[in-house]
Amino acid sequence: MTSSIDPVEFARRLIACPSITPARGEVFDLLEEALVPLGFAVHRFVLGEAPDGPTENMVAMRGSGGPHFGFAGHVDVVPPGEGWSSDPFDPVIEDGILTGRGANDMKSAIAAFIAAVASAPREKGTLSLLITGDEEGYATYGTPRIIDWLNERDIRPDMILIGEPTSVDRLGDTIKIGRRGSVNMWIDVLGTQGHVAYPHRADNPVPSLARIVNALTDHHLDDGTDAFPPSNLEFTAISTPTQASNVIPGSATAQLNIRFNNLQKGADLVRMVEEVVEREAPGSSVRARISGEAFLTPPGELYDLIVSAIREETGIEPELSTSGGTSDGRFLISLCPVVDFGLPNATMHKVGEHAAVEDIRTLSRIYGRVLDKLFN
The missing domain is CATH 3.40.630.10 (Zn peptidases)
Structure with missing residues (x-):
């Protein structure tokens, strides 16, 4: 037919x-x-x-x-x-x-x-x-x-x-x-805004965020499987709210995505990131959205x-x-x-x-x- x-x-x-x-x-x-x-x-x-x-x-x-x-x-x-x-x-x-x-x-x-x-x-x-x-x-x-x-x-x-x-x-x-599964996360590090000429009166969140980025970039997730490549973490954006060059920002945010194989679960990866963030910059927060396992x-x-x-x-x-x-x-x-x-x-x-x-x-x-x- x-x-x-x-x-x-x-x-x-x-x-x-x-x-x-x-x-x-x-x-x-x-x-x-x-x-x-x-x-x-x-x-x-x-x-x-x-x-x-x-x-x-x-x-x-x-x-x-x-x-x-x-x-x-x-x-x-x-x-x-x-x-x-x-x-x-x-x-x-x-x-x-x-x-x-x-x-x-x-x-x-x-x-x-x-x-x-x-x-x-x-x-x-x-x-x-x-x-x-x-x-x-x-x-x-x-x-x-x-x-x-x-x-x-x-x-x-x-x-x-x-x-x-x-x-x-x-x-x-x-x-x-x-x-592969996918999870997006946003890491928010708080500081205290101030003038770059008076750093002792401010608290710059950027160095703390940099430590987090380095630690997560160096973190080994897995070696993959016969069916899947290794899980991969990529930072996709880093931002601060300030526009002027002489202002220490009051906060800094990093955005990342993890594409992961079936050795991982989204919730476990979120917890891993939360632990690294708390270790490197206590009091910082992590927001996550798991797109799928x-x-x-x-x-x-x-x-x-x-x-x-x-x-x-x-x-x-x-x-x-x-x-x-x-x-x-x-x-x-x-x-x-x-x-x-x-x-x-x-x-x-x-x-x-x-x-x-x-x-x-x-x-x-x-x-x-x-x-x-x-x-x-």
């Missing part, structure tokens, strides 16, 4: 909805319009308030019983930025390239999956789409709330494929079988389905990787095995974000092969 949905045209329509994170409304209307005729029961809910909301989520389900295959993704996008040669929300196809914000990350993958579903058999098992409007933000009201919705109804997929752009040089060369999906049926579909469609043997940033898999792993696979990711978040038209069509065929293998 030929799909009744053109994945490239549907991706173009999704991109034309300016769904900057957190997203709701029009872009979900378009998804519902496509899914209901395909036999899906569509459930939409909006949660939260600014700054992390309001966020819309969608759970669309078709069929009953097992196996239950879930596809997860997000329709929110990062702000477009300056320097585009055309309107980032007025998608352009030129020389076989679809350009627009979300073309790569990840509206084209959602379109590819929906096109695949349009021709998938309906007689066996359950299909679900778990779509959030807040993956690019803090996800406060995003995928974790979808998981709450599923748990409240005792619904649990057997496996989930996330359509994040994971390929590197060619479509199909990389799938992500796990992701590291996870690893062990080999199994989900691996086999996706790897064989990629191999049959492209002739490529994909690398199984845990590199790169995080994804909503950090939440969904609490439900079942999770794998990320999608388009080449070179232009994600960039000005001029784009995807090759033929890659979008091939991706849809790969997703279709996965469904055929599972449900036929």
Whole structure:
């Protein structure tokens, strides 16, 4: 059966909805319009308030019983930025390239999956789409709330494929079988503001913060595992509130991020930083936000389905990787095995974000092969 949905045209329509994170409304209307005729029961809910909301989520389900295959993704996008040669929300196809914000990350993958579903058999098992409007933000009201919705109804997929752009040089060369965890922290050191000519009347917090930075930079976290590289701590900003060159600041702040493997837990890393800070600058404070824990999906049926579909469609043997940033898999792993696979990711978040038209069509065929293998 030929799909009744053109994945490239549907991706173009999704991109034309300016769904900057957190997203709701029009872009979900378009998804519902496509899914209901395909036999899906569509459930939409909006949660939260600014700054992390309001966020819309969608759970669309078709069929009953097992196996239950879930596809997860997000329709929110990062702000477009300056320097585009055309309107980032007025998608352009030129020389076989679809350009627009979300073309790569990840509206084209959602379109590819929906096109695949349009021709998938309906007689066996359950299909679900778990779509959030807040993956690019803090996800406060995003995928974790979808998981709450599923748990409240005792619904649990057997496996989930996330359509994040994971390929590197060619479509199909990389799938992500796990992701590192991520925690952001802000260290605040207090002092006493004063004139640089009278240091005895002030208390400069910068030397204390420098000791903290040195101590944490020298701290060895781990050596990594067979599946993950070593955990890594990076300072990303250091600031003081003063602008004048002759003022000793009254406070100093450092911002850091730790990307960590499955040897670590976010809360343990926060405690480690707190201990170093208290030792080097007693009375200083640490604020932390854990974006997600590291996870690893062990080999199994989900691996086999996706790897064989990629191999049959492209002739490529994909690398199984845990590199790169995080994804909503950090939440969904609490439900079942999770794998990320999608388009080449070179232009994600960039000005001029784009995807090759033929890659979008091939991706849809790969997703279709996965469904055929599972449900036929």
